[in-house]
Amino acid sequence: MSTDRVGASVMDGLVLTDHHCHGVAPAALDRAGFEALATESSWPPPAGTSTFDSQLGFAIRRWCAPLLDLEPHADPEDYLARRRELGPAEVNRRLLRAAGIGTFLVDTGCRPEELTTPKETAELAGGEAREVVRLEHVAERVAAKGTEPPSFAADFAEALAEAARSAAGLKSVAAYRCGLDFDPSPPSARDVERAAARWLGDEARAAGTAPRLEDPVLVRHLLWTAVELGKPLQFHTGYGDPDADLLRCNPLHLAGWLRATRGTGVPMMLLHCYPYHREAGYLAQAFPQVYVDVGLAVNHTGARSAAVIAESLELTPFHKALFSTDALGLPELHYLGAVLFRRGFGRAAARWINDGEWSRRDAERVAGLIGFRNAARVYGLEGP
Amino acid sequence: MSTDRVGASVMDGLVLTDHHCHGVAPAALDRAGFEALATESSWPPPAGTSTFDSQLGFAIRRWCAPLLDLEPHADPEDYLARRRELGPAEVNRRLLRAAGIGTFLVDTGCRPEELTTPKETAELAGGEAREVVRLEHVAERVAAKGTEPPSFAADFAEALAEAARSAAGLKSVAAYRCGLDFDPSPPSARDVERAAARWLGDEARAAGTAPRLEDPVLVRHLLWTAVELGKPLQFHTGYGDPDADLLRCNPLHLAGWLRATRGTGVPMMLLHCYPYHREAGYLAQAFPQVYVDVGLAVNHTGARSAAVIAESLELTPFHKALFSTDALGLPELHYLGAVLFRRGFGRAAARWINDGEWSRRDAERVAGLIGFRNAARVYGLEGP
């Protein structure tokens, strides 16, 4: 049987849990707005070029066009025209519903005012949603509401505990704020107070805006406070927008942190990881509390995502890999993330079956582990 | 249809632009001379072994032998004997002409006295050539001709502007001279003068030779002077000969430089990139002015080059990837670079077509973008 047919049969009927995504844009998007959400760049491409000319752009035209009643590989113009014609609500509904994702763990810390809430996202999809709380976002809200250096630690702990009460997990963007090569030890109360004083100082106060939390002492303090709550802690690792220095997003920089927190038993969820997904696989094998995904990369590498998924499963134990989309803004990304994961894992597994390396039964079991069972176990979600 | 036939049909009739190569050796080469040009090593291989035992060596025997009227996979001895028999002029002509490269952008800063000029190279190939001017080479010629620390900056600016007048682009080997992890800010005039004084100092003067420019302050000064000219600026990145420290050739070290120069609009061309071609793809997606190739690696990885090309097209937008050979000395490298690119991109695209991920029309369009259109747009070359 062809690998595609074997792969499809292995993945048949699998309802996924997306352990890391964002909401969709409820408003209509013009071409520039759409293209900006289909790249990790912070700037438009050069004159005369388009972000549609990328693996992600080709995958959108291939896989999403039919859901909008167009032929596969529809031209970008036609695709966007049809999108406008249907309107954002219908487009969001169609694509989210077709993804076959039953549970969404939604990070609410990135541009929440422009995106659907977890509840809205789930309703569009006909699924369930749980929140993932971003540490730095909570700290910045504490600062915006007003806090003093001596009380910042207590105020943050209270706000985080409150925000986390019904959340499935927590998330840190330390990678963007100070790099993953931070000192893994917990800072002293005195150091935290001093760092808070710098952060909340006169200049910020005068500006009247919530300052951006980038101080490594405070980032570490947030992380150690989060560990206290015992919930799975997600880390952005690997590539993302050009804000971050990719060399400092290598998850291997977390080795000291992982040694320091191993005894706590708190699951550490390494997100994205590309192009360090092999390194992440090593961490997932070496440290009992480490889990990995290649969510963002699956969408952006499009036709190449099967290869990336296969690489990510070299060292990663199969009880340590999770499905995610990291979709933000475009429901195309939720849908494609699911399609490409099914195709990619399916194709890898089918090749191993056809080559006589794996049994079909094992392949189906691993599909279930990565697709939803590992997430259910680690985040304590109810089964479908 | 087989992937090879689909791939060949996608690439059919494509006349390439090689946006980074060197000339060929006009003189006859003995075995040691030939082997030395078929490896990035600076030393002969161990006794009893041959550089022919490599992917590149196998590819030369496979693909170049028939152009010299031999069977594919001819023995190295027979290959070199036939090469001697035909003589360098005929071998250079046959291989260059068969490459299907219409335009050569030739870096003239590496051993120019041993290689054909851009004009000679183009004539052998029946194509066009444009020069790429190497910054460090210009600076070293300025020093050799005589300059003083206070006037070095002006003398270099004048010499570079003169050299660049008819050039298609500029090139830096900062990777070899001080590593890509240089401070990205422009040095002050005073710092440049001081660094020039050290470089041009008594010792160098006494030696009576053009000193090698390795000072990071001067390297940065060269780069910022080059940016003023507005022409595309090529950077050696990734592997090359063992002179450089490969860890410091990771193009991610350029992130600060790319942030600092984004506003200038000067295209930054990351050459080779291997084994950091995925990292380079991220930079090409993240920064509007960044372009990439995997030229050198395509030749040296031979039968594996299709895989390297496919990896390089994971994150790189298709308007940001370029074809190059980085061929130097051996016309085999110009020819093979073209053959392996056609086969490698063709095979990758054919697989995506056969798997239903890409349309054939898109594949043909992307082949044209990478093959010559992106180079034409970025370097302002006339179309074929």
Added chain:
Amino acid sequence: MSTDRVGASVMDGLVLTDHHCHGVAPAALDRAGFEALATESSWPPPAGTSTFDSQLGFAIRRWCAPLLDLEPHADPEDYLARRRELGPAEVNRRLLRAAGIGTFLVDTGCRPEELTTPKETAELAGGEAREVVRLEHVAERVAAKGTEPPSFAADFAEALAEAARSAAGLKSVAAYRCGLDFDPSPPSARDVERAAARWLGDEARAAGTAPRLEDPVLVRHLLWTAVELGKPLQFHTGYGDPDADLLRCNPLHLAGWLRATRGTGVPMMLLHCYPYHREAGYLAQAFPQVYVDVGLAVNHTGARSAAVIAESLELTPFHKALFSTDALGLPELHYLGAVLFRRGFGRAAARWINDGEWSRRDAERVAGLIGFRNAARVYGLEGP
């Protein structure tokens, strides 16, 4: 012909030399003990999971089960039950004998008291064995027997010369002890004496145990003493257990060491290398005295090992790649290492043959080079 049949025919009759492995456990293993030897982790996996759920676990069930009279893909429980039933001596004999390894170079410096000796290992396999002496182990024995700072250098030199007399090669675990980014220059006698004084100081003496040698000055001293003996020197590089910081195990950190020792002609054997096997391939091409393997990774990546082997042969000259298993404790690892290498190299070569890139004759010759001839040449072993 199918790639598998072509691959099998290329590898037909090849008797391998494993240039880096360890002994097997002569005692019976319970489930926890078996699982601990089937992962690079130092800790058990999370509750409810098993190290059998990994590429290595799947490969054991697939390939080793039939040698214990079970069906391929036997359940872990059944596999371990049958293993207990047969007893360790029979299991060790069956698996080692089936590996088709004629010569074992056995590192005796890791838990020797729990493993078979080189002689015992060879007898179980019906092959030959030679020892590989671990520098740090010898130094720690010297310290345990009693030495003084001023005499340490001489005592170590004498002990190493004695241990190395009949050894095939030497090995360093500098990667684990201080990282590969050590200063490559030889330390002065005075620095060595001072470092030895710190290492052998009162505290260690009071504890009455052989201290662990981690001082970078001493590690460098061991290495330079080893170079004097002229035997091939193996380095752990790339991943391994979580003791080491993987970022500092990147073999590229050895570039300075390789430059400093090139003139000595001592072969430098880079072991494992994953996920830096492409970087290692560059070093093997660039430096005449550098050799590489991907032994450990072949076992742990199981169904993906063909891809890893193919990647490792991009830049590595074919006279510079060696076969190894890095098997330790489980005879499954010796057997699987051989099976997966035969399948993986065979499949890669078969694809290149079928695609018209390599000739079959060349493929068979390269199989022999990697399989045993390169090891015979470098270690001065007698041919089969």
